[in-house]
Amino acid sequence: MTAPKPAKPLSKGGRVFIWFMIVFVALIGLGGGVALIADGVAGRDALADGPVGTLIPTDRRCSEESCSWIGEFVSEDGAITRTGVELRDAGQVGRTGPMPASIDNVRLHDHPDRPAAYAIDYDPVPKIAGGAFLLVFCLATAALLVRMVRRYQRRAGSSEPTGSVPRPW
DSSP: OOOOOOOOOOOHHHHHHHHHHHHHHHHHHHHHHHHHHHHHHHHHHHHHHOOEEEEEEEEEEEOSSOEEEEEEEEETTSOOEEEEEEEEOSSOBOSSSOOOSOEEEEEEEOOSSSOEEEETTOOSHHHHHHHHHHHHHHHHHHHHHHHHHHHHHHHHHTTSOTTOOOOOO
């Protein structure tokens, strides 16, 4: 059996790229995970104590995966009216499906930037669980990458002459 070759130190460009990727993975986890959790919590709060009303669809907004209704929300007592409200529910809205005249029994989450209405069949648990999973997975991946890079640098650094200054990364 032959001894493994000593690892070559990473170039400066290689170190920059690896650390950029570590920060990128951590930010994806933080941003995406927190956004999914916040959306799930907003739906849960709206279903718990949001004003009940009717959504009158005026348009549909489609992404690559799905579509949702956009319209005007009017509370049951008529005191609250919001335009540009997006409906979030468990049903699938097709790109070519007919637009309903109104959708009753929805609850409003009145966010100043993007108000949303939630149908009674909306389940916030998948969003909250998915956000928590994304957050934990990406942060754990970033931590493992940091550990791997440091271990590699230590192995590559052992072949440096004694008396050299250790690298901080």
